[in-house]
Amino acid sequence: MRSVEEHQRVVAEMIRARPAVAVPLAQSQGLALADDVVARLALPVFDNSAMDGYAVRAEDTTGATAERPVVLPVAEDIPAGRTDELTLQPKTAHRIMTGAPLPAGATAVVPVEDTDGGVDSVAIRAPRGPGKHIRRAGEDVAPGTTVLRKGQVVTPAVLGLAAALGMAELPVIPRQRVLVISTGSELVVPGDSLRPGQIYESNSIMLAGAVREAGAEVTAVATAEDDVAQFGSLLDRYAADCDLIITSGGVSAGAYEVVKDAFGREGGQGVEFVKVAMQPGMPQGLGRVRTEGGGATIVTLPGNPVSALVSFEVFLRPALRRAMCLPDPERPHRSAVLTESLTSPRGKRQFRRAILDHDAARVTSYGPPASHHLRWLASANALLDIPEDVVEVAEGTELQVWDLS
Numbered sequence: 001m002r003s004v005e006e007h008q009r010v011v012a013e014m015i016r017a018r019p020a021v022a023v024p025l026a027q028s029q030g031l032a033l034a035d036d037v038v039a040r041l042a043l044p045v046f047d048n049s050a051m052d053g054y055a056v057r058a059e060d061t062t063g064a065t066a067e068r069p070v071v072l073p074v075a076e077d078i079p080a081g082r083t084d085e086l087t088l089q090p091k092t093a094h095r096i097m098t099g100a101p102l103p104a105g106a107t108a109v110v111p112v113e114d115t116d117g118g119v120d121s122v123a124i125r126a127p128r129g130p131g132k133h134i135r136r137a138g139e140d141v142a143p144g145t146t147v148l149r150k151g152q153v154v155t156p157a158v159l160g161l162a163a164a165l166g167m168a169e170l171p172v173i174p175r176q177r178v179l180v181i182s183t184g185s186e187l188v189v190p191g192d193s194l195r196p197g198q199i200y201e202s203n204s205i206m207l208a209g210a211v212r213e214a215g216a217e218v219t220a221v222a223t224a225e226d227d228v229a230q231f232g233s234l235l236d237r238y239a240a241d242c243d244l245i246i247t248s249g250g251v252s253a254g255a256y257e258v259v260k261d262a263f264g265r266e267g268g269q270g271v272e273f274v275k276v277a278m279q280p281g282m283p284q285g286l287g288r289v290r291t292e293g294g295g296a297t298i299v300t301l302p303g304n305p306v307s308a309l310v311s312f313e314v315f316l317r318p319a320l321r322r323a324m325c326l327p328d329p330e331r332p333h334r335s336a337v338l339t340e341s342l343t344s345p346r347g348k349r350q351f352r353r354a355i356l357d358h359d360a361a362r363v364t365s366y367g368p369p370a371s372h373h374l375r376w377l378a379s380a381n382a383l384l385d386i387p388e389d390v391v392e393v394a395e396g397t398e399l400q401v402w403d404l405s
Ligand code: AMP
Pocket: 182, 183, 184, 186, 187, 199, 200, 201, 202, 203, 204, 248, 249, 250, 251, 252, 302, 303, 304, 305
């Protein structure tokens, strides 16, 4: 049997970063920048008013008080967006709004609150010193400044900055494109009615959700019956534009194992099937398949829902995030004290669903170890990571826990 670490390594090696591309801002959120970003523009772009008020020469307001206001004629009205270039004459004022361009010659803005708000002339009730309420061009960003660094993740604030600098695109490491295929003749789409022996198909929506949560893109989701021809035609139909194909089911030791049968049980067609020393998630497979787009990596997960999602957590989430240069490819690993005694299978690394009490650093298993108990996984906040060689864990033992919260 292959160790978990070895299989993690092999999977990670087959999931490679796509070449950097420039994408429209709206498509870049959540991705890592492929390059530093250098500002080509000053921010603010031009000297402008920080307040709604009156642009003046500061010295023209000297001595103004509520009792003895300075009264100036209002020569211009400057709303935000006015594009003609204006000059302020001495002993006059321009009414000006926040963000509007400061006229040449103005050295201060008097906020409207300190005036009578006049339109033809204005009574100014308090003086303002030079530079007051003016936002200077370039005081936020000088042209030529490196404002964003390669590897930084595009957040809403990054989007705002890039847009303010007039950029329509950002250079990013693109999302991995993932096709998710469920297999099983017993599977029925949720919402349809079940006949005896049928169950609802739950892996594809779950794995597609996990793919998106990892930051990758789902190109298509499909379900095949346990029929090699049908499985093959789904691959033909959907695999062209993806980097990774994730299948679930059909890789165990029984009959009707459609994924194994499609690629040859002995792994002759570029896909190898291996046993990994873990529980859940022992039967695994991976390889490369030829597609119209050139080729894609395929990772074949076991069908039991808990096995499928735990396998995704252990092998695929870290590999996908690494390939997209995203931070924290691994879930945070924490140490916590076990509140009970547990047994664990010899020779297998066991990942048990658990509830982690973060504050007390204590952890309790949650639900049985068997791999069809999806209910518990849905409300667990951690995975207990019990090493291969451990068969009994006493209450009070410190264990490693993967924090899913
Ligand atoms: P398999 O790996 O195909 O032998 O499936 C193992 C178990 O997981 C069986 O009980 C299947 O019915 C179940 N299973 C496989 N695929 C799915 C799926 N997509 N949704 C729900 N259960 C599944």
